[in-house]
Amino acid sequence: MKLAYARKGDSMSYSWGYGRRGKQDAGVRWGMGRGAGGRWRVSEMPPLPPPPRGVLRVAASTENDKGLDAPISYRFARAPFITVVDLEEGRVIRVQAIQNTLAGGARGVGMAVGQWLLSSNVNVVIAPRLGPNVSLLLNQAGVRVEIVPPGTLLGEAIRGLGLSR
Structure with missing residues (x-):
């Protein structure tokens, strides 16, 4: 497998969170993390009602x-x-x-x-x-x-x- 490295000003940059080659390769997973332009999965805790006064x-x-x-x-x-x-x-x-x-x-x-x-x-x-x-x-x-x-x-x-x- 031959890897191409990005040069400054080249279309094969690592920017914008779309993986190695930008938007044209957004469907291919490269490595870990967001890679293909996805978002981190954020889970939330349920909100609690405020406690009564003096609690x-x-x-x-x-x-x-x-x-x-x-x-x-x-x-x-x-x-x-x-x-x-x-x-x-x-x-x-x-x-x-x-x-x-x-x-x-x-x-x-x-x-x-x-x-x-x-x-x-x-x-x-x-x-x-x-x-x-x-x-x-x-x-x-x-x-x-x-x-x-x-x-x-x-x-x-x-x-x-x-x-x-």
Whole structure:
């Protein structure tokens, strides 16, 4: 197989996101990524209604959808579920486990999950560890980040942090 390399000003350039030879070769996949002019597949997390006034919203990356009995995942952004707990005066008033549709993304998953958490009005994030970018994002937004060991049950973590009775 003979490869032709692009020269400056040649029609066989690598620009415009259409693969090696531009639009005339848009149907052929060359390499990985967008290649043939396609778009990255972007999945979205479902929007959450804002919490009522005086409610503390806590989010945690969990391994399953068992609510407060779910163990904290050893991954933050690529955890299978994100469990959101609403607390009012130390009492749990709502628990919702949401499947993490962003977990299969190529890159930037931590930032995408962090932005979703901010749009969901989360006050506290419970995770085993965070990347530097999402940690900076959450800290600048005033979100309290609590690091707990993976495998800890969510209910125990919330009680251990003094968030609930």
